[in-house]
Amino acid sequence: MHFQPIERPAGAFQQPVTADQIRAVCRRVFGPDAGVSSAVEMGLGMYNTTYRVTVEGRSRPMIVRFAPEPDRQFVSERELMRNEYATVPHLAKIAPLMPRVISADWSHELVGRDYLVQTLLDGVPAAEGLRTHPRRARTGFFRQIGEIARTVHEVRGARFGPVAGPAYTTWSQAVIGSLQDIAADLDGLGLDSAGLRKAAALAAEHHAVLDEITEPRLLSGDLWTVNIMIAEDAPEPIISGVFDLDRTLWGDPAADWPIRLAASKQDERVAFWEAYGERDLSPAAVWRSLIYEIRHLGAVRLERHRLGDPGGVGDSYDAVETVLAELA
Structure with a gap:
């Protein structure tokens, strides 16, 4: 697996996850035999930690986004990823422009953070x-x-x-x-x-x-x-x-x-x-x-x-x- 995180200072707000955690997420979403060929952290955004992930056997890469740990979130920014997920049905009018949610997990069993798996947008x-x-x-x-x-x-x-x-x-x-x-x-x-x-x-x-x-x-x-x-x-x-x-x-x-x-x-x-x-x-x-x-x-x-x-x-x-x- 090619794993490419962004190097940040230890105290930076955006914190990485490990290659093993990304593998675990993909196995949960796509099955126990799912293999990950690459995971490249993207510099877009200043809040969530986002990776462009390629799963073996799938024709297109996908996006995996990890929310900050709960104790790092401000009161005024509580559970923003869950808010985004709750909004999806209300954005039906612009659905063709939106990434499709493949999976959402708030259990914190694998990473200790909320995460979303979404389709990769063109452009x-x-x-x-x-x-x-x-x-x-x-x-x-x-x-x-x-x-x-x-x-x-x-x-x-x-x-x-x-x-x-x-x-x-x-x-x-x-x-x-x-x-x-x-x-x-x-x-x-x-x-x-x-x-x-x-x-x-x-x-x-x-x-x-x-x-x-x-x-x-x-x-x-x-x-x-x-x-x-x-x-x-x-x-x-x-x-x-x-x-x-x-x-x-x-x-x-x-x-x-x-x-x-x-x-x-x-x-x-x-x-x-x-x-x-x-x-x-x-x-x-x-x-x-x-x-x-x-x-x-x-x-x-x-x-x-x-x-x-x-x-x-x-x-x-x-x-x-x-x-x-x-x-x-």
């Missing part, structure tokens, strides 16, 4: 493939993201919050709960959570504005270039797959990650809105968007800390204070 990562296209050709790519985001947001749910739970009866409860969870994670790391707690207090004080959102819609949570594949050698960037939608939740579509990123720059990404539709810029919607921005910035602060980026952590403090000043 090349968009973050890499877009560099081969001129900027003027990328408008169609962002238009496609807008179409996908609109399709996902059309899916209706019964409760607010992460797809796998916890569930909330109102949107304000879900938003406040998320802000408090992120603040608790920051406290546990010795980082300042005051801005997140102030935002949670403002959300509670003005909960009626948040509760104008009465119909839970599905949010992708993390749909953008890093989680998209595009067709290889195509004359224009054509989206061939989307993956790692593990931060899905039921809520206000305006709180979704692609909405934030599409609005962040006035460049070729404005084509997103051509397919998605116009933004709500009413005073109430703008106020809600500021609360959402602090939630995003809190999550970014956690990620920057996890990646060992103190400068990024520091920048997030100033960014939160700027948004809080607009809320005042």
Whole structure:
């Protein structure tokens, strides 16, 4: 078996598994005689540990993804892989773009971590493939993201919050709960959570504005270039797959990650809105968007800390204070 892990510092967040553990997973999924010819760790993603695995007798490689150990997961990022798995039935409208789940195992008997075995998507990562296209050709790519985001947001749910739970009866409860969870994670790391707690207090004080959102819609949570594949050698960037939608939740579509990123720059990404539709810029919607921005910035602060980026952590403090000043 050719086994190729990525060399990382001992204290890195993403931890490898062993060749024997990958063999054991494949035997569990494909039978006791399944042989593994190669397992190559992929550099995509900054949370799960992902391998491209070739099993003898199967025509295509597959993807095996291992979640972090439970005690390494933040409260606000609890069991993201299980959340992704629970979301699959709700993403039927974009099923042709999604990897198919071959097997899921939450037992921790083989590895001590959740893992998913999935089909390998065709194409090349968009973050890499877009560099081969001129900027003027990328408008169609962002238009496609807008179409996908609109399709996902059309899916209706019964409760607010992460797809796998916890569930909330109102949107304000879900938003406040998320802000408090992120603040608790920051406290546990010795980082300042005051801005997140102030935002949670403002959300509670003005909960009626948040509760104008009465119909839970599905949010992708993390749909953008890093989680998209595009067709290889195509004359224009054509989206061939989307993956790692593990931060899905039921809520206000305006709180979704692609909405934030599409609005962040006035460049070729404005084509997103051509397919998605116009933004709500009413005073109430703008106020809600500021609360959402602090939630995003809190999550970014956690990620920057996890990646060992103190400068990024520091920048997030100033960014939160700027948004809080607009809320005042």
